[in-house]
Every structure is written in C-alpha cells, then in structure tokens.
Amino acid sequence: MSDTPAPPPPAPRARNFGRLLLWGGLAALLALVGFGLYRTQAGPVSSGPAPDFTLTTFDGETIRLADLKGQVVVVNFWASWCKPCEEEAATLEAGWQKYRDQGVSFLGVDYVDTEPEARAYLERFGITYPNGPDLGTRISQAFRIRGVPETYFIDRQGTLVRVKIGPIEMNELQSILDPLVKP
C-alpha cells in the first residue's frame, strides 16, 4: 500500500507576504501624509541652530550664513508686493545703519518676487544691506516661514534666538539686538 502525497496547501506564505506588503505600503503612505501635515502645521523654526543657507544677492555677491558665525545676523523675509513689508523697510535700514559697526549683519531674503519689482522696492526705500532672491524658495522652506514679513535673529553662535512675525518697529528691534551685541 502506497501513500499518495497530499496536494500542497495554497502557498499561505506568499499570501501573507502580499498582505504584509499591502498594509506596509498603506502605513508608509499614511506616515508620509502625516509627516507632510506635521511640517505644514509646524510653524516657523524658532529655536536651535539656524538653518544654513546661501544667498546670492541682487548684486551678485554670494553670502553663506555659516560664514557669518561670530556675528549677530538678522534675516528678514520680504517681498515687493507685501504692503506690511513697506511699514518696516525704513526701520530695518535704520537698524542696519545703527548696528552694522557692532558686529551685526542684516540679510534680506526676497520671497516669491520678480526681480524688477524687487529692485525698484529696494531703491524706493533706500535699502543698502545685502538682499537677494529666495531661489527655489529653499531658504523660506528651511525656515518654514508662513508669510512675509518675518524676521529671524541669530546670535553669534549661530543659534536662532528670536522670530518676529509681521512688521517690526525700531524699539522692538533695539530690544532684541541690544542684548545680543553686548560683548
């Protein structure tokens, strides 16, 4: 008497693998969507090391934030189409004139703008500190800005110490910068 071998069971391992793949894919997709939502809702970077960036100014000068370590840096996001930015334009230029000899650098990052209008804006408000376009919106994405104007204050160690959302006034600018420039 010979035993007939039983037919092989319907490959449960392969079926399990398929299910695992499906659920894994769904979980990965949900994680991706969640991460995207988190980033969108996270708000601006407000503490810790400032995101490094390179700004090519309208005059063709290339400035890297990391190279400014040892100086206090004021990074201002603006645009020529932004009316509230006009309110603070003169203040920022006055601040630059006041603090430039005390180891403070001002950088203007022009957000989602067109160059002729940006240049006209700089000329209209007599802005002399370095300004350049946010090419590819890479800088604004690194700082996770929510709009313009926004101003970021970075201390001599490269740490982000303060964020100002909206137009800044002179007394507020001074109250932030004075403690930072103290030796």
Next chain:
Amino acid sequence: MTYHRPSTLPRAALVLFVLAIALASVITSPASPARAQEPTPSDDQVNAVAKQLYCPVCENVPLDVCPTQACAQWRQTIREKLTAGWSEQEIKNFFVEQYGARVLAAPPARGLSLLVYLLPPLAFVVGAYIVYRAVRTWRRAARPVASPPVAEDDYTRRIEEELRRRD
C-alpha cells in the same frame, strides 16, 4: 501723320516699378495668421501658460485667475518672456528655477512626486481586485447547495417504488 511710338525704356521702367511694388507688398505683407508673431502676447496666450502654474503665496489658486499683486507680477513676467520668444516649457523651467517645483500645476514625475502618478492607478487596480474577490465570495455563498440525485435519496426511491407497484 506720324504715330508716336513710345520708347521701350519707359515701358521697361514701368514694368520694373510694378514688379518692385509687387515684391515690396509681398515682403512687407503680414505673414499668415498661423505664424503671426504679435508684438505683445494676448491675455489668452499669457493665461495658457499661467494656468499651468500656482503661486506659492496663493495656494490652490491657479495663476491665471489669481487676483493678488504677486500673481499679476508673475503674469507680467510670462508676458515679457513670451514677447522675448521663450517657449512655454522654457518659461515653466524659469519659474521652477526661481520658485521651486511646487509652482507647477502638474508636478514632475520624479522623486516623491512620482507617487502622484503611481498611486491612483495602483489604488484602482487594488480596488478592482478587492471588488472582484468580494463578488466571487458573494456568488459562492449565494449558490444553492446541490440536492442529491433522486436515485440516491432513499425516501424518494421508496416512494417511487411504491407508486410503481400500485401501477
């Protein structure tokens, strides 16, 4: 009476003059409408490019209908580029370089953006398979259980035999 025969020189000059006028009119006449190069692009031409772009400031509003000043500036830039003879693709490349790939209405099919193109058909295929499986299961469940053949039913067989005997 003498017939005044005009000399051939003025006639040749006249023919040359007419030919020159005809040639000039051909050269200076506008080209066919299909190849016309307008000095400034129309709003429709600008909007044909603009509707493929989104300004990051006004999320979810295509550039051709966006009412903000920033978008108006962008449309003006498109107009200038079209006037300068840039192609649609060149203009889109310029905007991507300036403002990032997120300005495109249709993201490029690479990197994470590739998921935008892959997931919908994949979801459709998976969904169709799930529906197929579900329908197959329902059909199996609804199928009536086959009754045993008459000959195998002992009770029926006995009744049939009884009936035959009475006949």
